[in-house]
Amino acid sequence: MSRSRKPVEDLSAEEAAEELALLSAEIAEHDRRYHAEDAPTISDADYDALRLRNAEIEAAFPELIRTDSPSAVVGAAPSGAFGQVVHARPMLSLDNVFSDDDVRDFVASVRRFLALREGQDVTFTAEPKIDGLSMSLRYERGKLVTAATRGDGTTGENVTANIRTIDEIPQELPGDAPEVVEVRGEVYMRRDDFLALNERMAEETGRVFANPRNFAAGSLRQKDPENTRKRPLKFFAYAWGETSEPLAETQFEAVKRLGKWGFRINDHMGLCKSLDEMLARYRAIEAERASLPYDIDGVVYKVDDLALQERLGFRSRSPRWATAHKFPAEKATTVLRAIEIQVGRTGALTPVARLEPVTVGGVVVTNATLHNEDYIKGIGNDGQPIREGRDIRVGDTVLVQRAGDVIPQILDIVPEKRPAGAEPYKFPETCPACGSHAVREEGEAVRRCTGGLICPAQAVERIRHFVSRNAMDIEGLGEKQIEFFFNNEKAAQQIRSPAEIFTLKKRQEALPATLEGSLDRLEKVEGFGETSVNKLFAAIDSRREVAVSRFLFALGIRHIGETNAKRLARHYLSFAKLREGASEAVMPKGKGDPGNAAWQELVGINGIGSVVAEALVEFFAEEHNVKALDALLEEVTPINEEPVGDVSSPVAGKTVVFTGALERMSRDEAKAMAERLGAKVAGSVSKKTDLVVAGPGAGSKLKQATELGIEVIDEDAWFVRVGQ
């Protein structure tokens, strides 16, 4: 695969897009295994490396951020086993960094966002990152009322009854606690408790957990609280959610306050006034790691000043004011049992190593990535030999590395251990999914199936994306069902395009009575049955009306991920308007051509660049897509988006352009503020612009605004206008 150890700056856009596609599928699969099943199959370090690589590519190619980017996702949706709790404030994840340089970049990004000058210092807290699971404990008038897991960040599982069995969690808070306060932290299990209990479990049930985190998660999700009571769970408090009054002015003081209320807080938390102090504390905590009674997987840095935290705010899955500095990991050797080829959504053939299971850092690893054809042969991306030219063969003993590097999975082989008769691996030249020719284009690392529309690997993926949770969210259409419908020869049971999902019921109902009881009737097919068929039809019918953003995202247009779909939907509000805009847009022809007004409106939308715009325009220009879309629109009605943000603010609904230098805030902060206040931020001035905020040095945009008679104000006037 083109996901390689190639530095991000050397990737072509094509390679980057390909790699992002592979990464998102892979990460989603690991999230499911880890969060929904408590049974990960790769080490955390490998998982983090996948995410890091994904983030790096997205940062370098913001235009390529995918329909299903992992960067916007937290955890996994709550299971149905418990009641659900919608968090008053979202429970997010943390960004990860791995090297000293990354920490330096993190500090720099905080300073940049806040537009700090030299001499304006930021203090950070540093504390161990506990390897458990996060918990939100809601206290009202001093009494514990609900305890919820993080879930997908918005909605978690209600585990109050189980949490009440944990000694370290106070049922009541002292009188000085605010009327409403959500105390957040980590539920974990000590390593010695884990080892002892796991041994007992192995004897009694034959089942064991991979690590204390999984054991803690499993213990917390017991149906019967009495079972949870038998498991020695512990809790560290380190954060908070909703509070009816501020806890303190700094992170450090706020956590100290939680400690005074009876929560355990970590005594390795400290304040750092400089990068050097942060790194020194990281080293000190790392040195103590082995002697701590619980597992930690890194050090968390947080901006100490809560007013600055507030200004920094959040990205979609993590706060800007914190990051986790992860510990590096180790290597292990194992045997390569087989090489399998997977066909991705884009038709790329990816070699995957099936390994003799090996424990790396407490997690059993059975699969690894082999990157691409050349990598197996011992050739690097630059065409030069790697591993001194050693190729990788089935039967080889291989060195698997888990490190905070890229996704350095199989590093090398052990030549002395190569079995006699091991053959060089022959990469297939046909697609294992459809038999079409698989070709490798000049200069490309990836071999691709040419089957396009007929290749089930690609079509099935397309439909799978269409029905996925964040897209149309149609329950009952899992991979198996999609494949069943896709490969079905019976006209009344075939689904080969999104529209056909919605005509399935009609086609079934139109079957003549003579077929009653035959396999043509879905409910007679094994694995379906009347109840599940009715459920499926109900699920499909319930999605005949969906938000524009979901609908757009579901279409699987290149580069239109959830975030971009939302941006577009928020701008155009209706699907018809969006389609009209994209259909009318004429791309610039060469330098100096600005494109027509519809194009300019499109690229003027905050966050939408020319690559995304082009993908959208091309999608609507393709006749085949228009046909499929029209068929779909016969069945589905996209519901107009509501304007978002603070609708009562003086700039709500206005389109604002910032230009020139800003002195009191960075450009990013300005954008974030405007959006919070319900304004749309555009990148260029057009007739649709309502307000231009111009700082010193403003040039062509200011001139254009004046020509168009648009109101122009300076930064101070902006603050007066928005009342801040």
Ligand SMILES: NC(=O)c1ccc[n+]([C@@H]2O[C@H](COP(=O)([O-])OP(=O)(O)OC[C@H]3O[C@@H](n4cnc5c(N)ncnc54)[C@H](O)[C@@H]3O)[C@@H](O)[C@H]2O)c1
């Ligand atoms: N191996 C796999 O297949 C796989 C799959 C998914 C996730 N994971 C692993 O699961 C972990 C969970 O992923 P994630 O999205 O929750 O991100 P994360 O664990 O890297 O970081 C966020 C979490 O850190 C926790 N945390 C611990 N100590 C903290 C402290 N002092 N301050 C703030 N937060 C603290 C919180 O629970 C928070 O939700 C990661 O380590 C990741 O490697 C592994």
Ligand SMILES: [Zn+2]
């Ligand atoms: Zn194919």
